[in-house]
Amino acid sequence: MHIMEGFLPIEHAVGWAVASMPFVAYGIGSIKKQIDANPEQRMLLGVAAAFTFVLSALKLPSVTGSCSHPTGTGLGALLFGPAAMAPIGLVVLLFQALLLAHGGLTTLGANLFSMAIVGPFAAAALFRLARRLTLSFAVSVFIAASVADLLTYVTTSAQLAWAFPDPTGGFVTSFAKFAGIFAITQIPLAISEGLLTVVIFNALARFNPQELKDMNVVRPPELRA
């Protein structure tokens, strides 16, 4: 769910850009460190960004009949770590604005915050929490991916509600309106995305256990399932 170009008032657009900046700077710093330690990472990040971009062009079947695309934030966060997702997300969102006119330059900060910062960090934290609660691998992946997708859209609704509070009910009413409209497409979508991410990890575990082990996502014994 991208906020379109020019939709947010100027103070909000600038504010969200400033709020996203430290995360991007931290991400760039951590990427630089990774590249110094392991030069192969230089190519990996560019390729990963292209993969995320292409993934967002896929059409997901959804229950309400509306077709929508996966955000890939959960998958990316589990594969590459949440810190690296901020710079990758910046590039992907910029490309979506420049190549597809999807999203925009003035709303880049706000979209970055919801899709490449809140989503990935939530996914990584939930995955870790679910594993600590000894839930099965598939259930943990499902929770991480679908809740990350949901939180992304809740953040977008909150951003819109903050920018356009309801004349009578204020922020809360406005938030309910935006969240209500987006819920029609986003809740089935979050479930589809969770299922899809589980199917992806199952296929990876079946056919490419070595790669998955190299990514430190799972510990070896779980791959026999």
Added chain:
Amino acid sequence: MLIEQCAYANRWRRVSPAAKALFALCGLVASFAAGTPLVALAVVCLLTAVTWIGAGVPVGRYLRVAAPAFFFLATSCLSLAFSLGSDAQSGALSLHLTPTGLQNVADVSARSLGALASLLFLVLTTPLIDLIALLRRLKTPEVLLEIMVLCYRMLFVFSEAMHDTVRAQSARLGYATPRLSLRSLGGLAANLTVQVWQRAHDLHIAAQARNSDGPLRFLEPTFANAGLDSALAAASGGLLIALAVVLS
């Protein structure tokens, strides 16, 4: 990709990207500076006219590129126009149109259309590779530029791989039912995920075989008349902003 086709095949392909970006920036400022929806709509008309007539972008293609953005604008404006309130007597929730809501919708959608027209002017006249070169001159962190260049290159490799896989899967009825589609999509994405590591590794080996010492280096594209282009863009952009401020 429609935008790519226009960006490489428009009349202003050889105009300096700095000039085009400057004009688009002025368009953005003008749409935010416009005080009334009518003035903002005038800015929209001027920007689209420049894109259609000046750069020679086909009207049909322009509208097709803008269509998804219109859809988002429509759904968001719907929630701005209606106000959710509870009835004083019965306490039931009710939706009602408010005059301030409609005013808000007019303001926001006019401003949004202006900003969209500026963005479309830039992306439909300037190929991404020129924009990346421009960002390099604006001192964007080297790591981000490298991700962008590699991403742009690998984008087409991945989308070809994706289309091939989707065609092979649908030829085997992989998308016949929703359940099968989910399974096929999972297989497709998993396959592409593995390719991420394989292709990155191949690129690394290829770079090392060519004596790579780390950073990727690029030749800067050169543009004749860059100074004149920028001066013209600054003048016309300034005029646009002045118009938006004076009229409102």
